[in-house]
Structure formats: structure tokens, C-alpha cells
Amino acid sequence: MTAPGLSRRQALRLLGGGALAAASATAGLTAAAGCAALPTNTPDPRLLPSDAPLPRPFATPLPRVATLEPVRTDATTDYYDLPLRVAEQEIIPGLRTPIWGYAGQFPGPTIEARSGRRIVVRQRNDLPVPAVTHLHGGRTPPASDGYPTDLLLPARGGFASHASHMTDERADVVRGVRRYEYPLDQRAATLWYHDHRMDFTGPAVWRGLAGFCVVRDDEEDALPLPRGDKDVPLLISDRSFAEDGTLLYPALDAEVREQPGVMKAYGGGVLGDVVLVNGAPWPELEVSRSRYRFRVLNASNARRYVLRLAPRSRDGAELGSDELRGEARIVQIGTDGGLLERPWPRTEIALASGERADVIIDFSAYPIGATVVLANVAGDGPAGQVMRFRVTGEEADDTAVPSRLSQVERLDPARARVTRDFRFESGEVHGHTGWRINGKPFDPARMDARPRLGATEIWRLTTDAAHPIHLHLAHFQVLSIDGERAEDPVAWKDTVDLGAVQTAEIAVRFGGYRGRYAFHCHNLEHEDMAMMANFEVI
Template identity: 50%
Template sequence: MREHLTRRQVLGIGGALGLLTATGLAASAALSRRPSFTGAVLRSALPLPPAFHVPLPIPSVLRPVSTAGGVDRYEITQREAVLEVLPGFRTPLWTYNGTFPGPTIESRRGRPITVTHHNELPVPTVVHLHGGRSTPEADGYPTDLVLPKGWPGTKPGSHGSGSGHVSGGGHGGGGHGGGHGMHDPRAVVTELTRGYTFPIDQRATLLWYHDHRMDFTAPAIWRGLAGLHLVRDDVEDSLALPTGPRELPLMITDRSFAADGSLVYPSLDPTLRERPGVQEPYLAGVLGDVILVNGAPWPMHEVDATRYRLRILNASNARHYELEAVTDDGRRLDLVQIGADQGLLPAPVTHQQLPIAPAERYDVIVDFSTIAIGSRIRLLDRLGEGRTREVMAFHVARKAKDDSRIPPRLATDLPDWRRSDAVRVRDFSFRAGQLNGGHGWVIGGKAFDPARSDVTVRLGDVEVWRLVADVHHPIHLHLVGFQVLSRGGKAPLPHDAGLKDTISLRPGESAEIITRFDGYRGRYLFHCHNAEHEDMGMMANLEIV
């Protein structure tokens, strides 16, 4: 399977963009025969390090600065840092608290937290807690900016609603567009600092936080603005799942590097100040040629011959993975899925390969107890080629006592939504389209406009949404989780189990999801989580009233 796009394929996608703009979804079948990825690989200009030599880093858990009044309070500074990502090289990054990934936050269901972010970066930022049941004020709407010191057009000490001008101006991409500016009268803009308060009124699960600034989400995440957030609860605690050092958070990303070790990314404006978008060959998505796990290239982790709980996040901009765990003699280990984006499943689901799209999370148990001491298990990507086929490895170092188990029943608190409960059915197409005279990505034929209301739902209503895609689109709903009802008119796939907040649509594929819009009234989003697609227009407003 070829991983790169040839010039002919790039031109073919460009032609398909125009065709789709003209003819809509009738052209999607032609794209469905394309390879199992969407995007183009950005090649590194330095020798890549050998796999499985660097130890797996575990992101530090952030300590609250205060726990008074039943609220845990955290402080995070967004700042530039120079870190050793590839051995022997120094890489400038944009970070949360000077690390990549940022520090992990662990919270408890029902106990609110406040995270105060300080922006010391050269551009505005926004923080979104992905998968969080957040109030609209704390959801990280793309125009709710935290401005850096001295940002043009701001008055000293000004803050609050009504600033309205977003990120230097409008959508652009694929070598076109950009710079026209958009006004959002509802934007809440602050200078230097913003506190985000989260009620943590949700099931135990793995969330993540990342930058969500309008038009510039993709390059900001690429430069390092991503971190993990674990929610714990009593249900999870009662199940005797692997814990402590046998619970491993794994943030999988891909990146590419210049000859001096710095990151490369095909921004039209490398300062990320004015013109959004990427160079023409990368309009479908940017794929790196180095696979990082927790910020380390192809790491190795030493394990006991016991069960381990892997909390897997695909934090890549556009790369999809199909993971498998394989011994050096070719035996596949079961990947026993116990949770999805929004927490535990009703019962375990066993996979030998597990597809994971950008922003999806899977909670998986792997049992190393049958593996001979001294053996190696590689976590591989079946969609990769060459070096990107490898992800990381585990070295089974010793026998050890294991009191963990995989219960046959996991969660009993999942919603029981039925198709007959839905008060309406909506249809959404996710496809290529025109944007400011150039190539972009649209929902229902429209590129994102923060001032336009796209979908209005009533608080408490159950709805069925029918989604259809031209190429790969991982679709994310803010605030709510959903269940997958069908794919292509057939039953959901095994990895669709449980409560999700992101669904991966494959080229030419349709799916139905069902959800209840509960929680809070206000303005939210749904969008493609291919970050380049998102920046080039593939977002829509969701108003809950």
C-alpha cells in the first residue's frame, strides 16, 4: 500500500474537489476507491532514529495549586520550549508547561475543576477539552481567544465579549484564499489569561485538551499544544482493572522534522498570524513520517508478564491507524476493548486489529502473561508503510503477581436511546468544496462562519443524524456523546461499541448516530477532526436552546 500521494493523485483530488462542488455526493464513490488514508506525507530532512531504542515517557500528572471549596484549581502556562524529541536533536515546540505532551490532569466525577491558562506564546490561543461535558463558556469556542501580550488591534486591559475579530482572518487553504477576516459578535476575548471551569459531570474516561483557535488549530497542535485528561469514578474503581504503572496513557502522533531537528509543517504563513491554510499538496491533510508516542519516536516500554491497560489516543492531525500487537514470531495478541471515547463499554469487545481515527480514544487491555520473558511485542499500524508501520514496542521483562481482571460486565449506565425516541432526523454531507475561491472542506455545502447559526436543537431532545463523507472524515460532536446506529445501512462495526464523541467515516461511507442533547444551553460545534479540514472550513455551529 502506497502511503504518499503522487502528483497525479493530488491533481485527481483537486479535480474531485471541483467535481464534488458541482455534483455533490454523486462523486463520492469515485473517491471511495482511494487508499486507506487521506492526506500527503511530509518527508523529514534528517536521518530517522532506529525504532524501539527510546524509553516510553509517561506524562507527569499535574498537581492542583488549590483544593479549597470542593474545587481543584490548576495553572498551565502556554510557552515555547526546546526539547529533545529525536535523540541528539533539539526541537522548538509550543507547549503546555514546557512539556510535550502537556501535563496530564486527573479529575474525579462530580468534583469541579478550574484550569487557568496563561498565554506566553506569540499568537492567540483557545483551549478545548475534547470530550468534556463543558459549559459553553469553557468549551473553547474557536473565536474565544486568549490574546498574547501586545497582539495587534487590542487595547491594554481590554477583555470580555464583543472583540469579535478572529485570528487575523478567515479561512484559506490549498494555496488559495485566506485573509478576509470574520467578525463574531459573540466572541469572548481575554488578554494573557483565562480560567476554564469544568463541572466534570460525566463518566470516567480519557479526554484530551488541545488548542482550538479558528483557522490555526492544525499547526498549533502540530507544534505541541495537546495534553491528556483522565476522569475517574467509583464505577471504574470497583472493577479491578490494571492500575498504577500498568495503566499506560499512549498519545500517538506523527510529525516531520527539518535537518536541524525543528518541526516542519506546510503553513502558508509560518508565523500563524495572518494567512491560514496549508500548501496545495497537503490540502487533504498533513501526514508525518515519524511516529511519536507520548512525544518519543517509536519508543520501547518494559512490562511485567501481566495485564496492562492501554489508554490510547490518536492525536495526529490527519493520520489514521489500524493497530495490532504482534510478537516477534508473528503471533497477534488480543486487544480487549473495555472503553470508547466516552467511557466504559457494557461488555468487553475483543479485536485483533483496531482502527483509530484522529481524536478517537480506545481503552484496551493487553495480556502479556503468556509471553516468554525477554520477548518483544510490537504495536504496529497496518495502514502504515516502511517506518510508519511501526508505532512502539513492549519488552516483557519479568514475571509478577497480577490481581487485575477483565470483568464480563463493565458499565450499566449507558443511555438506552431508541430510534423511535428521536424527534427528528438530520442529514449532513462532509465533502470538498470551494472556499474563498480556493479549495476547502464544507458541511452541507457551507464553510464555517462563526456568526451563522447552522443547527438549532432543543435541550433534552433526542435526534438521529445521518452523516456521509467523500474521503476520510472523523466527525466530532462537542458536549454530547452518541451511539452508532448503522454504517452504510448495515450494523455498526465492532469498534463502534459504547458511547463515542468522534466517528470515523471512510471514503464514500455513510453512518447514522443517535444522541440526546442534554447538559447546557449555548453555542457548540461539530466538525471534522482532520485538523487541516477543520481549519479549511469543515465546522458548523450547534445551538442548544
């Protein structure tokens, strides 16, 4: 499909010498970070220090992300407009930061959806570069999944892609406006949407192109869980800032138009020194002594978080167990693919890029006046804390966390007829060091697996460095890590976090739709430097 007035031949011409912007993910890449043999020399993510003074933690209220209202509805469908715009936003107090935002906002507005009710999202691209929107966690037909070469070109001005020795004749390139159609034939879950343009996902998400999509259903609505203003999405991301408030990012091409990739030192991933929640640095949320539900998303490019509660009294002293009333732990109730079968009390929650966790925190465990820091024990210095809760008063609370949350189908590995092995590793990519899957860089024309519709397969995923691995379309269950049965309760996932030199076995069911989809590392710098591959459901 092409936009009115733009033929496929014209689209090809617009993208430079008749070549569609669908190269191998590092065609033209000239300075990726280096590593030699596997696995010991693979580069780690690296901190990019801000030039701006770091803001004082807990001085900014937590922003409540706006909900996107439909422009119209009918018996089966809700219709939305979600333009992509350049805008400015005050992120660091007193400074204005240029962003790329859905509806001109960072994070983009939250889409509230119902399981089984179709939504149609119309996007106009008023950015200076192409864009592709992926609904992460969505069971989506291939035409609307956000395949990385299905570009939405800018509505105004020409655009020439970076030169390529490869083309993707299957890419669907349109100018100006595109409609994404999401059937949402899936259970309630916390999804998110973000840019997925090939070679440039990292800088595009860093500049602000990310937002929530919350899917609800009758099963979840029947539970006595917190709702309304006590059902709070938390989009966590780290960023770095120039002295004037501009976002810093070590792109080889500052305009992210022509040359993909980052400076050599950052080939393992980019870490910021300012932790944002819903677009605010280390914010604070005032809470009552009652239960809250938090939908926690790691939307950082490369940073991992290990989240733990650190309560303190009114005078700042650490609270001991004898001063707490009730259970002080985090209770996880859901993951990428929706509710768990049963609640899972935990002392900490680990999240890699792209992963989500739905959790309950019961603030009745803390006295009025206490503060509770959401700490990141995987981070050092400023990155060691994320936000703070301040307990301000009493409030009636008729919520509860049932001992049983949902009926979760268990995939039977014995029913799998195919087992596939995929190695995620560093190596040479078009004459430079990048990231590969099974020794090959991304190529849109190559199919790395052809599962049958409805089939269950076992995939073995092996890493050299740490890689969070994301599959489009297909949800899965983690069977084991390094041969040990997975710790997690039975749960549907779309992203699995693997550390260095690990192997996971996952059971994947390819339901939903036939067509071409991607799987990749969700460290966005790894993804942009070729760590992506294809499967085609047949």
C-alpha cells in the same frame, strides 16, 4: 468577559480594523489543495518527508507523561495553572526541537480528575499567537468549551488577525489570562485537551498543544482493572522534522499569524514520517508478564492507525500460536465516552484523529524475553509500527477483566423527533477549494442546527473522502454505517470515523448546557479549511 484593562472595543481594535478574529474558517485562504467533483477527486492526506535522519525505532524508553498537580483545592473544586509557553524538547535524539507546549511540555501534563468534581484551569498565554483550549470529550458549558473564536490573546505584544469580511460578535476575546471551568458531570473516560483556534488548529497541535485529561469515578474504581503504573496513557502522533530538529509543517504562513491554510498539495491532510508516542519516536516499554491498561489516543492531524500486536521471540522470530500462553489479542474496555458494557476482544483497533480506545493487553501470554510490536497495519514503511513492548520478568497480578464492565444506557432512536442530514464534502470556499458541510464553509454567525436541551436526535453524516467527525458537548451512539448495524458494542462516542463515500446514522442526546457549540471534521487540515459548523442547544 474581557480581561481587566481590556474592553471589548479594545479587543476588537487589537484584532485588526475593529474586526474580531472570527472569520469564516478560510477567509483569506489562498492555496488550499484542489479537488473537483465529488467524490472521486478529493485529495488524500499526503506525507511530508523529514529532512532529519529518522531515528532508530525502539531505542528510546517510553516517556511517562507528568501529572499536573493542583495549586489549591477546596470542598468542591481543584484549581490548576496550565500556562502556554514556547520551549525546546529533545524529540529526535541529539537534536533540540522548538515546541509550543502546555506548561512548556509536549505532550502537556495529564490532568487527573474525578467525575462530578469541578476543576478550574487558569491559562496564561506566553505564545506569540492567540490560543483556544478545547477539552475534547468534555461536557462543558459553552463559555469554557473552547469555541474557536474565543481567543486568548498573547500576554505580551500586539497581535493583528488576518483580514476578514466577517465578524463574530459573540466571540469572547481576552488578553493574557483565561479561566476554564469544567464541572465534569460525566462518567469516567479518557479525554484530551488541545488548541482549537479557528483556522490554525492544525499547526498549533502539530507544534505540541495537546495533552490528556483522565476522568475517574467510583464505578470504574470498583473494577479489578490494572491501575497505578500499569494504567498507561499513550498519545500517538506523527510529525516531520527539519535537519536541525525543527518541526516541519507546510503552512502558508510559517508564523501561523496571518494567513490560514497549507500548501496546495497538503489540503487533504498532513502526514508525518516519524511516529511519536508520548513525544518519543517509536519508543519501547518494558513490561512484566501481567495485565496493563493502555489509554490510546490518536492525536495526529490526519493519520489513521489500525493497531495490531506483532509478537516476536527473544531471537526475533515471529511467535506462533503454539508458543503463546493465554489470550494474545487486545481487549477493548472503553472508547471516547468511557467504559463499554462488556469487554471486546479484538485482533486490531482502528483509530482516526481524535478517537480514543481503552484497552487491556495481558503480557502473560508471552514468554520472558519476547518483544511485542504495536504495529500499524494502515501505515507503510516507518509508519507501519508505533512502539514496542519488551517482556522482562514475572510479577504477581491480581487484576482481572470482568465479564461486565458498566451499565451503558442505550439511546432509543424511536424517541428522536428530529432527523438531520449533514454532508461532509470538498468544494469552493471563498474562491478556492476547501472543505464544506452541506455545501457551506464555516461561519460563526450561522446556526446549522438548534436542538432542544435534553432532546435526542438522529444525525445522518455522509462523506466524500474519509472524515472523522467530532461533536462538541454531545455524546452519541453509532446506529449504522451504510445501513448496516454498527459493529461496535453499545458505546458512547464523541468522534466517529467515516471512510470515503460512507453514511453513518448516529443517535445524539443534547444534555448538559444551552449555548453555541461546534461540530467538525477532526482531520485538522480539513477543519482549518472550513469543514466546521455550529449547533446551538436551546
